[in-house]
Amino acid sequence: MSEPLLSIRNLKTYFSRKGKEVRAVDGIDLDVFPGQIVCIVGESGSGKSITSLSVMQLIPKPAGKIVDGEILFEGTDLLKLNERQISDIRGNEISMIFQEPMTSLNPVLTIGDQISEVLLRHRSITKRKALERAVEMLQFVGVPRANEIIKEYPHQLSGGLRQRVMIAMAMACEPKLLIADEPTTALDVTIQAQVLELMKKMRDQFNSSIVMITHDLGVVAEIADHVVVMYAGQVVESADADSIFEDTLHPYTQALLASIPSIEETKDVLYSIPGTVPDASDFPIGCRFAGRCEKVQSSCLEKMPELRVVKPGHFVRCDLV
Amino acid sequence: MFSYILRRCIYAIFVLLGVATVAFFIARLTGDPVAIMLPPDATVEQMNHLRAQLGMDKPLVVQYGMFIWDLVHFNMGESIRYGEPTLSLITERLPATLELAGASLIIALIVAIPAGIISAIKRGTWFDRLVMSVVLIGQSMPVFWVGILLILLFSVTWRLLPTGGIGGWEHLIMPAFALGLHMMALITRLLRSSLIEALSSDYIRTARAKGLFPRKVIGKHALRNSLLPVVTIVGLQIGALLGGSVVTEVVFAWPGVGQMIIQAINNRDFALVQTAIILLAGIFVIINLIVDLLYVVIDPRIQYK
Ligand SMILES: Nc1ncnc2c1ncn2[C@@H]1O[C@H](COP(=O)(O)OP(=O)(O)O)[C@@H](O)[C@H]1O
Ligand SMILES: [Mg+2]
Numbered sequence: 166m167s168e169p170l171l172s173i174r175n176l177k178t179y180f181s182r183k184g185k186e187v188r189a190v191d192g193i194d195l196d197v198f199p200g201q202i203v204c205i206v207g208e209s210g211s212g213k214s215i216t217s218l219s220v221m222q223l224i225p226k227p228a229g230k231i232v233d234g235e236i237l238f239e240g241t242d243l244l245k246l247n248e249r250q251i252s253d254i255r256g257n258e259i260s261m262i263f264q265e266p267m268t269s270l271n272p273v274l275t276i277g278d279q280i281s282e283v284l285l286r287h288r289s290i291t292k293r294k295a296l297e298r299a300v301e302m303l304q305f306v307g308v309p310r311a312n313e314i315i316k317e318y319p320h321q322l323s324g325g326l327r328q329r330v331m332i333a334m335a336m337a338c339e340p341k342l343l344i345a346d347e348p349t350t351a352l353d354v355t356i357q358a359q360v361l362e363l364m365k366k367m368r369d370q371f372n373s374s375i376v377m378i379t380h381d382l383g384v385v386a387e388i389a390d391h392v393v394v395m396y397a398g399q400v401v402e403s404a405d406a407d408s409i410f411e412d413t414l415h416p417y418t419q420a421l422l423a424s425i426p427s428i429e430e431t432k433d434v435l436y437s438i439p440g441t442v443p444d445a446s447d448f449p450i451g452c453r454f455a456g457r458c459e460k461v462q463s464s465c466l467e468k469m470p471e472l473r474v475v476k477p478g479h480f481v482r483c484d485l486v
Numbered sequence: 487m488f489s490y491i492l493r494r495c496i497y498a499i500f501v502l503l504g505v506a507t508v509a510f511f512i513a514r515l516t517g518d519p520v521a522i523m524l525p526p527d528a529t530v531e532q533m534n535h536l537r538a539q540l541g542m543d544k545p546l547v548v549q550y551g552m553f554i555w556d557l558v559h560f561n562m563g564e565s566i567r568y569g570e571p572t573l574s575l576i577t578e579r580l581p582a583t584l585e586l587a588g589a590s591l592i593i594a595l596i597v598a599i600p601a602g603i604i605s606a607i608k609r610g611t612w613f614d615r616l617v618m619s620v621v622l623i624g625q626s627m628p629v630f631w632v633g634i635l636l637i638l639l640f641s642v643t644w645r646l647l648p649t650g651g652i653g654g655w656e657h658l659i660m661p662a663f664a665l666g667l668h669m670m671a672l673i674t675r676l677l678r679s680s681l682i683e684a685l686s687s688d689y690i691r692t693a694r695a696k697g698l699f700p701r702k703v704i705g706k707h708a709l710r711n712s713l714l715p716v717v718t719i720v721g722l723q724i725g726a727l728l729g730g731s732v733v734t735e736v737v738f739a740w741p742g743v744g745q746m747i748i749q750a751i752n753n754r755d756f757a758l759v760q761t762a763i764i765l766l767a768g769i770f771v772i773i774n775l776i777v778d779l780l781y782v783v784i785d786p787r788i789q790y791k
Contacts, residue, residue, distance in 0.1 A: 221695055223691060223694055223695060225686075252694075252697040252698070252699065253697060254697070255694070255695055255696065255697035256695060256696035256697035256698075257697055260695070260696075261695045263688060263691065263692065263695075265688055268687065268688040268689065269688045269689055269691070269692045270689055270692065271689040271692070271693065271707050271711070272689070272711065272785070272786070272787055273710045273711055273784065273785055273786060273787075274706075274707070274710075282696065282698065282702070282706075283696040283697070283698075286696065286697055286698055286699075286702075287697060318786040318787070320786070320787050331692075334692075334696070
């Protein structure tokens, strides 16, 4: 295979909260190849958003800090760049869209202004050309009446339209990598499907790679080439999408799959994983999932399992497999 | 929009009538003007005669009725002291008061906006702490005290500025600063906190994710959103500014409406007091309307119907 576009090695992003160290991201490895759609999946609080914000270097300061690791983008370590250099990459070569389409757009600026300003920042074009390009992008992401919408404000649009605007904005400079942090979570199901289709269209059109963050395995099944399962700041399983669904190895991934509601069997009670994610400021020494794992053994509590290759391209952090 | 303005104007008429009523009764609590207009040895007949001349022999309710009747016909009465129409007496003095209030507003904004922005960006640093301490002091010093302190320092000790009176900028700077200090402190604190809030919002994260320069992120994306509460407070504080101008004008012998009101109260010149208060209230009402219309310019989510 070709060289990875993005390669995260042993990334650790910690917060300090009330004098305690919160290990939000605790040694993540992740590769994204050109044109690939990688899904990061895991329950809320497992460190997915902080991973993506670390790549963009948008970690809330001064509470959060990247303490270790490398983030190689086309071979350059983003963590070694200064603020000016990283801002040249943001919105240009790596773009990001967020979960909350309601609050992620600036309420007092027009849609056209917000899309064109990213072009004005990274391309040397006139304001008029940038606005024309904004209209094109809006038409491309399927926004009706694009010519009028550019003069409107976010509050005049529905949630689905706003998320399309966010996508148009993120794709305006045709980035090599798009990071989408739960872009469909706030939307209803039909709109959700349309947005996922749109993301695939983006990948095909611009040959962009996509890192899609979600806690919804339905989304993963729909879109992923490769899946990374995160739990308590770590990767617990990583494989191509088919292996994750057909040949599930980690007990946590199995539990996640068991908790998807399926259409065929109508269960009375929806299965959900018992217990909660351990507190990131107080992780156990052994396996972090042990407290909720059905297959737990005494050895699991004593030593943290390593992430190891079980089959070619299939990584698992569990010593029982 | 037009019907909104019309409704606001009708509403303003009622506000002004209310203000007029309060001014009418409060003025009469100050005492009997006849007693100070005549020499101490005047007879009761002489006093009654003057009272009748001034229309003050009638019951209070009748006097009030006549006052309102005159008012709605834009007849503001004559000063019993100067024997001239009160309206022209006050409009003569109004430019001086507006000059003072305007200058203090400008000084307040010129200092407060950069101070608020920089302390929000550099929150927690020594600069921020210094600004916030100055703000606290500024907010707790009464205007007359600041005025006297300034006169002591700049006029008496260092002999740099005149103690009072009207003239060039050297006359204006001290009273304008004293009057504006409160507003300056308030705007700094408010702008700082609302900018800090804006800077932690999702759309700022989006703006930074676009690679925009900090200057754009703060100046374009955050500042406009944090201006709304500031504009509200500026509008409301203009009332306090007009009130404060009364004290400031007395301390600095500034020949404005405020000083005239104090003299009129001492003279029990009811008509003059009433007209001055109604006029100042009118200015306040107009400024508030302008502020409300400014919201629409700043925040497209606000619309008046
Ligand atoms: N600003 C912050 N301050 C302190 N801790 C934080 C902050 N943001 C996130 N965290 C912690 O980091 C962990 C991972 O958060 P996050 O990446 O948002 O999870 P996810 O996106 O997977 O739901 C959580 O335990 C959370 O408490
Ligand atoms: Mg998240």
